[in-house]
Amino acid sequence: MRKNIMALMVLVLTGCVSKSTYRETVAEKDQQIKLLEDQMLTNAKDRGQLKNSLEEMKKALEEMRAREEEQKKRLHEFEDLTQRFKKLIDSGTLSVRIIDGKMVVSLGSDVLFPSGSAKLSKQGVQTIKDVTTQLASISNKSYQVEGHTDDVPIATALFPSNWELASARALSVVKTMVDTGMPTERVSAASYGKFHPVADNKTKEGKAANRRIEIVIVPDLSSLPGYEELQKLSDEQTKKN
Numbered sequence: 501m502r503k504n505i506m507a508l509m510v511l512v513l514t515g516c517v518s519k520s521t522y523r524e525t526v527a528e529k530d531q532q533i534k535l536l537e538d539q540m541l542t543n544a545k546d547r548g549q550l551k552n553s554l555e556e557m558k559k560a561l562e563e564m565r566a567r568e569e570e571q572k573k574r575l576h577e578f579e580d581l582t583q584r585f586k587k588l589i590d591s592g593t594l595s596v597r598i599i600d601g602k603m604v605v606s607l608g609s610d611v612l613f614p615s616g617s618a619k620l621s622k623q624g625v626q627t628i629k630d631v632t633t634q635l636a637s638i639s640n641k642s643y644q645v646e647g648h649t650d651d652v653p654i655a656t657a658l659f660p661s662n663w664e665l666a667s668a669r670a671l672s673v674v675k676t677m678v679d680t681g682m683p684t685e686r687v688s689a690a691s692y693g694k695f696h697p698v699a700d701n702k703t704k705e706g707k708a709a710n711r712r713i714e715i716v717i718v719p720d721l722s723s724l725p726g727y728e729e730l731q732k733l734s735d736e737q738t739k740k741n
Contacts, residue, residue: 517572560653577603577717578598581605581717582596585631591699594606594607599716602718604716605717606712606715607631608709608711610675610708610712612627616665618668619658619672620676620698628680635677635682636686637715640720642685642686642688643717644687644715645687645689645713645714645715645716646696646715646716647673647690648694649711650694650711651694651701653687662693663693664691665690665702667691669690670713674687674688717725720727
């Protein structure tokens with residue numbers, strides 16, 4: 501471009517071009533300069549878009565790696581939990597499953613409680629103690645004990661509905677866990693009554709499966725990808741309120 505401008509200056513100084521030719525040449529060079537400037541601007545935009553795309557790809561890759569690490573961690577925890585309860589699993593006393601993305605230790609209520617009662621049987625107390633010993637030794641984990649019943653209604657002075665029976669059973673398990681050494685801040689109770697069946701209540705076997713205590717390992721959201729953004733959003737909402 502510099503050579504073209506110099507040539508133009510030489511032509512003008514030597515008087516070898518007419519005014520019309522000069523104007524046409526200048527206009528042509530102005531157009532070339534404009535095209536060059538537009539191209540440089542476009543390239544700058546492209547570089548900016550490329551930089552943004554690379555940053556987005558890098559962030560996506562980091563999140564993918566974080567998810568993979570979390571999956572490996574969860575798999576290891578599940579295998580560890582299964583190994584801890586191998587004897588009880590083999591005896592049919594309990595099962596370890598993944599339900600709605602959460603690790604769950606499930607025990608049949610018939611093994612723990614007499615029919616229609618929220619008082620643990622002698623065998624039930626020992627079973628909960630054995631389970632608690634293992635769960636309490638797992639550091640940095642909290643548990644929610646959930647009570648479930650079949651759809652056979654109960655209406656007594658002590659338990660007006662299945663809600664109360666399931667709740668009382670869950671609380672009975674929690675108290676036994678605390679007595680066995682589970683820190684109180686790591687355990688809570690909940691009742692689902694008959695409203696979260698895992699089998700068909702039309703069969704005897706289905707009803708038995710639905711009468712259960714589930715000890716759910718409360719997931720730690722802080723280990724999940726995107727937690728920092730979620731926490732920031734929560735803090736902002738708290739400040740607004």
